[in-house]
Amino acid sequence: MVARGLVVGTAGNVSVREGDTIAVSPSGVDYASLTPAMVGLHALDGTALDAPLRPTSELALHVLLHTRDGARDGEVVLHTHAAASTALSTVVDEVPLTHYYAAFFGGAVRVAPYATFGTPELAVHVLAAMAGRTAALMANHGAVLVAPAVEGALDRAGYLEYVCDVALRALGTGLPPRTLDDAEIARVARALGTHGQPR
Numbered sequence: 001m002v003a004r005g006l007v008v009g010t011a012g013n014v015s016v017r018e019g020d021t022i023a024v025s026p027s028g029v030d031y032a033s034l035t036p037a038m039v040g041l042h043a044l045d046g047t048a049l050d051a052p053l054r055p056t057s058e059l060a061l062h063v064l065l066h067t068r069d070g071a072r073d074g075e076v077v078l079h080t081h082a083a084a085s086t087a088l089s090t091v092v093d094e095v096p097l098t099h100y101y102a103a104f105f106g107g108a109v110r111v112a113p114y115a116t117f118g119t120p121e122l123a124v125h126v127l128a129a130m131a132g133r134t135a136a137l138m139a140n141h142g143a144v145l146v147a148p149a150v151e152g153a154l155d156r157a158g159y160l161e162y163v164c165d166v167a168l169r170a171l172g173t174g175l176p177p178r179t180l181d182d183a184e185i186a187r188v189a190r191a192l193g194t195h196g197q198p199r
Contacts, residue, residue: 001080002031006157011081012142013056016150017066017073020044024062026053057118064123065130065146076153081142084165089137091171097180098167101159103188105135105145109163114139135160 001007001014010031015024022042029038040051046063048055056062058079065077088095088111095102095109102108112129115122126144129136135145135156145160147153170177 001078001154001157004154004158006080006082006154006161007031008081013058013062013079014153015056015062015066015077017044017071017075019073021049022062022066024055024059026051027056029053058123060118060120061123061126061144064127065144068127068130072148074149076147076150077144078147078153078157079142079144080157080161082157082161082164084168085137085143085161086141088164088168088171089139089141089143092167095137095164096167096170096177097182097185098170098177099163100180100185100188101163102180103185103192104156104159105163106133106189107182107185109133109135109137109160111137111139114141117141137164 001012006012010028013025015022020043022044023039024042025034026038026040038053040053040055041049042051042055042059043049044063044067046059061079062077065071066075093111097108110129110133112125115125122138126136126138135143137143143160145156147156167177
């Protein structure tokens with residue numbers, strides 16, 4: 001995340017669910033010194049199973065997203081503090097559909113109302129904002145997304161930041177941006193399913 005400009009300092013966090021266990025990054029550890037042994041294992045209720053360090057302050061958010069209706073084994077929850085998404089979260093309630101990459105996230109990405117970091121209130125706001133979506137912005141804070149697997153999770157975060165950057169720049173012109181409609185986003189989502197090379 002650091003190399004891609006998605007976080008500053010020790011901000012941001014990541015988790016992955018495997019069965020009844022959530023592996024989650026620790027709080028306040030420099031990414032350059034982070035090792036697999038530092039990653040904590042937690043039960044689906046957040047109880048520490050094998051956690052040598054204090055978990056991320058957003059543990060409640062990770063637990064709620066990994067146990068939401070429709071959650072799947074192997075999913076990754078990634079929380080970033082990138083500049084464009086954070087800035088945009090302060091001026092809109094929903095990211096305008098200025099780019100078709102919004103299809104990666106199920107449509108227009110919503111902004112969850114502000115609540116202090118690490119609180120259950122913030123986790124609930126984010127869950128509500130993500131209804132029918134795989135990403136949300138967190139007002140005056142950052143962004144969060146759910147990716148289907150570890151492979152590609154950082155790419156998804158990059159697409160989210162790009163979508164936010166495009167919208168922010170378009171809004172910054174002072175002109176009303178041309179936006180796509182939901183029907184086009186649905187068409188793009190179908191097309192993305194066959195894009196690239198077969199796996």
